[in-house]
Amino acid sequence: MAANAGNKIRNAKLVLLGDVGTGKSSLVLRFVKGQFVEFQESTIGAAFFSQTLAVNDETVKFEIWDTAGQERYHSLAPMYYRGAAAAIVVYDITNAASFTKAKKWVQELQAQGNPNTIMALAGNKADLLEARQVTADEAKAYAQENGLFFMETSAKTAINVNDVFYEIAKKLLQGQQVQNPQGGMVLNQRPTERTVSASSCCS
Amino acid sequence: MGSHPPSSRTALEPLATLDPAALAGLPPSSPLTVRAAALSGHLLYLGTGGGKLLLFSLHDEEAASPDFLRLLPIGATLPVSAIIPLPSVARILVLAQGILLLADPLLSRPVRRLGSLRNVSAVAAHATADPSSPSCSVAVAVGKKLLRVDLELRDGDELDVQTREIAAPVDDVKALAWVGDSVFVATAMGYSLFSSGDGQGVDIFTVPESSDQPRVKPLSGGEEVMLLVDNVGVVVGTFGQPVGSSLVFNTTPHCIAEVFPYVVVAGDSKVDVYRRRNGAHLQTIPFARSGPGVLIVASDDDGRGKELLVIATAYKRNYLACQVFCYRKVSAVEQIKASLRRKNYKEAISLLEEFETDGEISKDMISFVHAQLGFLLFFDLRFEDAVNHFLLSETLQPSEIFPFIMRDPNRWSDLVPRKRYWGLHPPPKPLEEVIDDGLVTIQQALFLKKAGVDTVVDEDFLSNPPSRADLLELAIRNIIRFLCASRMKNLSFPEMEGVDTLLMYLYRALDLVDDMEKLASSQNSCIVDELESLLDDSGHLRTLAFLYGSKGMCSKALAIWRVLARNYGAGLWKDLSENGSDEISIDKKSSEGIAAIEASKILKTSSDEELILEHLGWIADIDQELAIAVLTSDMRGKQLSPEKVIASVDSEKVVIHQRYLQWLIEDQSCDDSHYHTSYALLLAQSAMKAVHMEAKYGGKDDKEIDSDVQFIYSLRDRLQLFLQASDLYDPEEVLDVIAESELWLEKAILYRKMGQENIVLQILALKLEDSEAAEQYCAEIGRDDAYIQLLGLYLDPQNGKEPMFTAAVRLLHNHGKSLDPLQVLEVLLLHQY
């Protein structure tokens, strides 16, 4: 941090969406702590993490919301993706149904979310090639059509995990899509409070 | 910090139990069913299904049982569903059977209705109202409307009531919370919030079907709100934005209270305590279930500092079971102490971190706990961890560690503060004893383990018992680490002395020669008395010499350096390495050299003439340059007496004499003719010797000749320059020395000094055949007869030399005009031309 004293730290709300068991929590754990556990406990509600990432001489502080993915708690998701600067939609390459679910999430984000949200599609468990059900080409084509950026990742082997976040950070800085940390709720009628709540955003 | 509870954790401890019916003196025939409970300071309010309000006063002290204060019936048909203390307007708000009632805090007067509202489904007080203002607001859900009721206390205990609509229509409201400017509304559909100012509403999220009763609970003194979905608590900020991970409870909560930093959740037959910050489950308080119904928990919502929790069993059917349990927050310190008592260091450390982030423990106490942890770990032979904690403590004084290093009583005994900590460890004693005792404990534990008995001894030690020597070294290395870090702190002088001296002591124990010498030679606060004989005995003479040196004990330091130089010189170290004699000689030389360098360093700043001259000799024997540097140092306060120096420096050491005199004359502007003469003589002798050598060995290798010639030239240059520049030496003495030599130019200079013009001219004109110089000299003399003399010399050089006509003609050509023609003629005639 000290090395970055000179430049601004930009806060960016980031949300992970996708079916249960696709590896959202594992991706976050890999990115935030550099660890992987074979028996990752299922997320309930949502888990919050923060992690900074340096891009050139700028620093992005990701405020990461790792959602549960259970259908039962689907209605909570908007609270987490509302106002997000970035979203990573995760599917499991060994599970075709999870890819279908991922497309649903993309649609929902396109319909309900902030149009400026940077969306990434992550095909996780790329280490399990022999069990692959979703081809990279298919996912890539879909991503291209929908203006997402796409990577196959493995939380287990760490392949492409940091890269996804790094890529997002780069895009954020390019587009200056960075916003205040608590800007979850949009209450147009109350602009004053919103500024107050954002006052702690930069160091 | 896993989510699995350390079963031993006690975040809340029982304070008192009360049987409300019995305390209130109710006959067993009229049972009580507690439906609501509230705490306001030390006042406990209970509301019953039979329409009674009861008031008790709790005491903070253990064993003091609660007092019954009053019972106020509000009507048998009005079962109480909520009690909300409103201290700022001196009222208690009661929700019973859909109507709102107000009571005074001591329940001394009959209740009065608040407005004419009916079918009130939920009510909540504004959580962040200024407690000092005599007003407050409550949000009320009535039918499809959301209202705010503003209450203001007037003189004479009169209450001014204003009711306004915030929003409508609002679905069947189940629960409310009012935090900041937002009123959080829970309906069967989900959660939303309304601005208490303009009534604008926003949905937060909908709840899944078939979930339990929605609940909202303000947390953290009204900065956040917890919204429940099943057994999950979603925490949101005052604008409904999520803040932090969800809390996951292991039962569906019926009732929630916050006792900062904990969230307390009541389920069917137990109460669970979680840590607010990370949702970790800490403690379970089980209750024997005696019938249908739930548990009710209540704390004083208004304050963060409030320590109390009440748990009321609201089980029906068996009124005897209707009891109220009071719990008190166990202070951070007590919790940590409890885990340390069980030697559960990991738990203690995680508690410490936890309380630190929650702001539940003072900075000083954190330091105190680190020190306490350090001592316990130390006695458990976990030296590295121990020192890590010592270093984390800002209040631990380095002197507290001294008794581990040096047996009491010692020079620093009085310095050691008598801190008792928590009495969990014995007073510090010397390291060896700590280790011996610790090893005995490990042995015993091994024995017990074989017998199947559990002990608190570290598993690692049991599976792999350490050796005494390893432990000792580990302990010493870690204390060294501690003392090194302590040196950086601002310590009192005596403590600093202790730190440095004991540091040296420990370095010595491990024979860390480099560290010893580094410490000894740098600025340090070592007490020499404590170390002198130790270092001497163990042969750490260099360290001792450095130490003496750094303490200004020059003569002792020098004596050692001299001994060391002599020992190296005498080859006493030869047996150190058998092979490679080159190495030895280099070693020997450099070791000797180092002794001389160190000694000269001391002497350069010393003004002690006797001491300097005493040691100069051996230093010069090793390195003349060092001796010269000592003599010519400008770092001493008082200059040495040249007389003594000259007298005492070995006359064989010409270079030293010469350089010393040069320094005296050139740098110190000494104008004593005696030294000028000596200097001239020394230079002359050297020049002669050099010329002589050259003549003898001349004509070897070309290169060598070159450099030799160079050397002679520079010597002669110096001599000539000096002879010319100084007027203070005795030219005759010098002349005596070089009389027989070929140093003609020097001779010319000397004769010139003596005014022997004729001889000078002879040398210049005949010996050196430098007619230009000769004529120049005549010009200097400035008299015509000088030219005439020179002309004579040219015409009759004598010693069988041919007359030098060319030079003579040149002379006449150059100066003839100004010469007296008669005198010229005379000379010519004299020489028969």
Ligand SMILES: Nc1nc2c(ncn2[C@@H]2O[C@H](COP(=O)(O)OP(=O)(O)O)[C@@H](O)[C@H]2O)c(=O)[nH]1
């Ligand atoms: N082989 C493999 N397994 C993974 C990977 N990522 C996650 N998992 C496993 O998949 C399971 C579900 O992961 P989790 O992170 O809980 O998924 P989430 O429900 O999306 O958060 C866990 O057992 C993980 O160990 C991966 O990249 N490779």
Ligand SMILES: [Mg+2]
């Ligand atoms: Mg998960």
